[in-house]
Amino acid sequence: MSGFSSLLILLLALTVHARTIIDSSCETHIDKMDTCQAVVSFSGDCYSSTVNLSNTEYAKCTANSFFWSYPLNNLTLIIETPFTQKHQPYTIYLDNEQLMTAVSHVYRVFNNQEDEITTKEKTLKQDSDENYQIRLKFQGPTHLSRYGVNIDYESVPQF
Secondary structure, eight states: OHHHHHHHHHHHHHHHHEEEEEOSSOEEEEEEEETTEEEEEEOTTOSEEEEEOTTSGGGGOSEEEEEEESOOSEEEEEEOOHHHHTTOOEEEEEEHHHHTTTOSEEEEEETTEEEEOOOOSSEEEEEOOTTSOEEEEEEOOSSOOOSEEEEEEEEEEOO
8 A cells, every 4th residue: 555655646746746838829838847947848739839937936036947848849938037026127148058959049029029039159148128027939940859958047137
């Protein structure tokens, strides 16, 4: 019985840490790995997925690490940080070095308009908008070419 109980507890723990987001484009899964770390995934037949970090535990972190599992097509992140809740402008520093091995283009989304901000620099720097958010769209390949890619960033307040 203790083996069965252990298995049941493990399954409950895994279920608690998984979250599914359904937006107008498709179903996205966010599986928590640790504090401020998660795996983001969606089906390969989905052309575009949006992950809104508003009102999530990830919005409480000044540094986040997301593993985009089987990066295909487009992933948009709506980033909020502890500075969002304080209505304080901030800047994120996105680790671009590994990201660019799987992502061909990065766009800043503002007022439903996309501006390409792709760079070959090691770090991609972006300032929050007037809503204290940062919306980034990552364009991955159309055919599976990698197992996954890390999207790592840290945020700092602007002074």
